[in-house]
Amino acid sequence: MDFQLSEEQSLLIDGFRKFLQRDAKPLAERYRDQLIPVEEMQRVQRAMADFGVGAGVIEEQFGGMGVDAVTAGLLQFELSRISPDIAVTSLIQNIVGKLMRYMPEPLRERYLEDVLAVNRFGCVGMSEPDAGSQVTAVRCRAVEDGNDYVINGEKLWISNGGYSDFMFLLARFNDDPVGGLGLILVERKDGYETSDIEKMGLNSQSTAQVSLQDVRVPMTNLMVPPGDAMKTLFVSLAGSRPLVSLMALGVAQAALDESVSYAQDRTQFGKPIAGHQLISAKIGEMATKIEAGKLLALKALSQVDRGERSDLSAAMSKWFGTQVACEVVGEALQIHGGNGITKEYPVEYMYRAVRPFMVTEGTNEIQKLSIGRALTGIDAFG
Numbered sequence: 611m612d613f614q615l616s617e618e619q620s621l622l623i624d625g626f627r628k629f630l631q632r633d634a635k636p637l638a639e640r641y642r643d644q645l646i647p648v649e650e651m652q653r654v655q656r657a658m659a660d661f662g663v664g665a666g667v668i669e670e671q672f673g674g675m676g677v678d679a680v681t682a683g684l685l686q687f688e689l690s691r692i693s694p695d696i697a698v699t700s701l702i703q704n705i706v707g708k709l710m711r712y713m714p715e716p717l718r719e720r721y722l723e724d725v726l727a728v729n730r731f732g733c734v735g736m737s738e739p740d741a742g743s744q745v746t747a748v749r750c751r752a753v754e755d756g757n758d759y760v761i762n763g764e765k766l767w768i769s770n771g772g773y774s775d776f777m778f779l780l781a782r783f784n785d786d787p788v789g790g791l792g793l794i795l796v797e798r799k800d801g802y803e804t805s806d807i808e809k810m811g812l813n814s815q816s817t818a819q820v821s822l823q824d825v826r827v828p829m830t831n832l833m834v835p836p837g838d839a840m841k842t843l844f845v846s847l848a849g850s851r852p853l854v855s856l857m858a859l860g861v862a863q864a865a866l867d868e869s870v871s872y873a874q875d876r877t878q879f880g881k882p883i884a885g886h887q888l889i890s891a892k893i894g895e896m897a898t899k900i901e902a903g904k905l906l907a908l909k910a911l912s913q914v915d916r917g918e919r920s921d922l923s924a925a926m927s928k929w930f931g932t933q934v935a936c937e938v939v940g941e942a943l944q945i946h947g948g949n950g951i952t953k954e955y956p957v958e959y960m961y962r963a964v965r966p967f968m969v970t971e972g973t974n975e976i977q978k979l980s981i982g983r984a985l986t987g988i989d990a991f992g
């Protein structure tokens with residue numbers, strides 16, 4: 611296994627870091643805890659697409675840059691050090707970009723240019739009020755009517771929902787619990803409505819409730835027919851879970867960076883607190899946890915690049931990376947003492963921003979159950 615970045619990756623990341631400091635950081639600071647307006651989010655995502663972030667993963671055959679999964683992961687990590695909020699929007703662009711290969715060609719033709727140019731945002735609607743970890747409980751229903759489907763239902767926690775022009779919707783086409791689920795494209799102009807959810811963190815990007823009432827879409831919008839949707843989504847999640855892990859670890863890295871300089875500057879008992887063994891040991895543990903989490907995520911992404919099955923590594927990296935990231939940011943708060951819980955210091959925001967990553971893209975409990983099932987062959991979900 612090669613742990614060395616290629617020269618190309620190093621140059622790309624150096625350039626991206628400079629861009630982030632110059633462009634993304636001021637935007638993130640200006641909109642801390644407030645929704646970044648869609649035009650501003652488009653502008654920054656457009657600029658980042660040139661580095662291969664988000665829609666940059668779209669395959670070359672469709673006009674994209676075809677950025678490999680490891681490089682996409684390294685970029686997401688760097689972005690999340692500066693703004694986990696902007697990184698969530700990029701992640702969804704990445705997932706949408708990958709799923710575009712399942713769009714019927716005429717639909718893809720219609721959307722590709724705008725997605726590549728970041729003129730339009732998509733989102734992925736799986737979760738519902740009564741279908742979270744148990745995705746197969748989806749109730750949102752698509753009923754045939756002439757050449758159309760008429761869709762009714764509610765989706766919840768949809769990242770990019772408020773920004774979106776279209777949604778890849780997981781809907782129920784018949785009563786078969788798994789076989790009845792299909793993936794269909796719904797456009798905002800078809801009539802879905804969104805309202806943003808206020809959260810503990812990550813409020814600079816949209817997480818929305820989506821309502822579909824008698825939304826009529828042509829049958830030709832079907833992307834993955836009933837029966838194959840769950841398989842398609844699981845392949846997609848195996849690629850995106852390590853990215854979520856790297857995003858949480860990006861926040862942890864930023865918190866570690868803050869902690870190192872704080873521990874060097876803050877003096878108590880006649881010396882910098884970094885000179886007290888308990889603080890020094892914390893810094894050592896924090897750095898090691900981040901490194902271990904990153905290696906696990908990059909291993910999973912390198913399996914994606916080699917076309918190997920990666921669901922087990924993806925589940926391991928998602929729970930481990932997000933868990934240790936939350937621990938690291940908690941320790942960063944502790945190192946900052948009273949200052950850590952004030953709005954004046956960035957670790958307070960990081961503490962609120964990193965926590966949702968233990969829930970999104972399948973909770974950490976669900977990841978552990980998936981690993982257990984893979985190893986024992988026995989399902990402990992029910």
Ligand SMILES: Cc1cc2nc3c(=O)[nH]c(=O)nc-3n(C[C@H](O)[C@H](O)[C@H](O)COP(=O)(O)OP(=O)(O)OC[C@H]3O[C@@H](n4cnc5c(N)ncnc54)[C@H](O)[C@@H]3O)c2cc1C
Nearest residue numbers: 734735736737742743767768769966970971972973975991
């Ligand atoms: C910031 C954010 C962004 C999101 N973005 C999207 C998105 O873009 N699209 C989308 O479709 N969804 C999205 N989600 C939804 C996310 O995938 C769900 O929140 C997640 O799958 C958990 O579902 P739930 O919230 O309903 O919790 P529940 O499933 O109700 O779980 C509640 C608790 O019970 C535990 N639990 C559940 N079942 C079991 C079991 N069998 N054994 C042990 N423990 C169990 C869970 O681990 C959790 O701790 C997002 C969520 C968040 C927080």
